[in-house]
Amino acid sequence: MRSVLKALKKIQSELVAPKNQLNTFGGYKYRSAEDILDALKPIATANECVVVLSDSVISSGDRHYVESKAELIHCESGERISVSGYAREELAKKGMDGSQITGASSSYARKYALNGLFAIDDTKDSDSSNKKVVSNVSTDDDKKKGEFSSMEKKFKCSKCASGIDETVYKFSVRKYKEPLCYTHQNEKRKKIEST
Numbered sequence: 001m002r003s004v005l006k007a008l009k010k011i012q013s014e015l016v017a018p019k020n021q022l023n024t025f026g027g028y029k030y031r032s033a034e035d036i037l038d039a040l041k042p043i044a045t046a047n048e049c050v051v052v053l054s055d056s057v058i059s060s061g062d063r064h065y066v067e068s069k070a071e072l073i074h075c076e077s078g079e080r081i082s083v084s085g086y087a088r089e090e091l092a093k094k095g096m097d098g099s100q101i102t103g104a105s106s107s108y109a110r111k112y113a114l115n116g117l118f119a120i121d122d123t124k125d126s127d128s129s130n131k132k133v134v135s136n137v138s139t140d141d142d143k144k145k146g147e148f149s150s151m152e153k154k155f156k157c158s159k160c161a162s163g164i165d166e167t168v169y170k171f172s173v174r175k176y177k178e179p180l181c182y183t184h185q186n187e188k189r190k191k192i193e194s195t
Contacts, residue, residue: 004079007047008072012119014043025189026182027171033111036120048075053113055106057089064089066102068109070117085113094193157181 017039019029037051044051050073058065066089071082087109093101114120155169156162158178172180176188 001079001081003077004049004072004074004081007049007074008081008117010047011040011043011049011072015039015118015120017120025175026185027167031111031120033107033114036111036114036118040114040118044072049073050075051114053110055109057102058086062091066105066109068106068113070110070113072117081117083113083116085109085111085116087112155179157184159184 017031017036019031020035021030021032022028023030033053040051052071052073054069054071056067056069058067066087067084068086069082069084071080073080085108087105089101089105093104096104155164155166157164157180159180160183162181164172164179164181168182169179172178172185176185180188
């Protein structure tokens with residue numbers, strides 16, 4: 001187990017998987033499983049490793065879950081380490097057939113299996129919670145230089161008065177004609193879709 005753990009440690013320290021995708025509805029950037037794999041493959045190869053992804057479907061009552069396993073295999077020693085990620089399949093999703101729903105769940109579960117195995121932190125990723133985490137911290141040095149964070153402009157949700165950043169503000173006003181936080185954008189979107 002020593003060879004694969006040594007390689008994993010090196011891969012985790014070198015891997016950078018930027019958020020190159022843009023969610024146009026929410027106005028945030030995210031990374032996909034494909035983005036992670038594109039960044040990962042050359043580093044894994046340089047460390048004499050391969051990554052294997054596999055999926056299985058687990059049923060619990062009338063719900064179906066995709067379990068995705070990301071496995072790192074050290075080519076010389078044959079040692080393996082793996083992590084699983086899970087995503088629930090929706091019963092129905094507008095504009096998608098059954099195979100597309102399963103495929104979307106598989107992609108999502110694979111992303112989180114890869115995140116777990118390679119220590120990729122998505123806690124600030126809007127895709128992980130659909131709620132943007134924004135820091136409202138600025139230093140006295142920033143203010144002396146005249147640099148202000150977008151939050152200091154005090155954009156607020158018209159429904160709950162929570163702070164929103166400028167990107168969310170602009171998107172919401174363009175799409176919904178009023179400034180809304182992610183929670184209220186989702187509520188408005190669902191209301192529109194149901195009519």
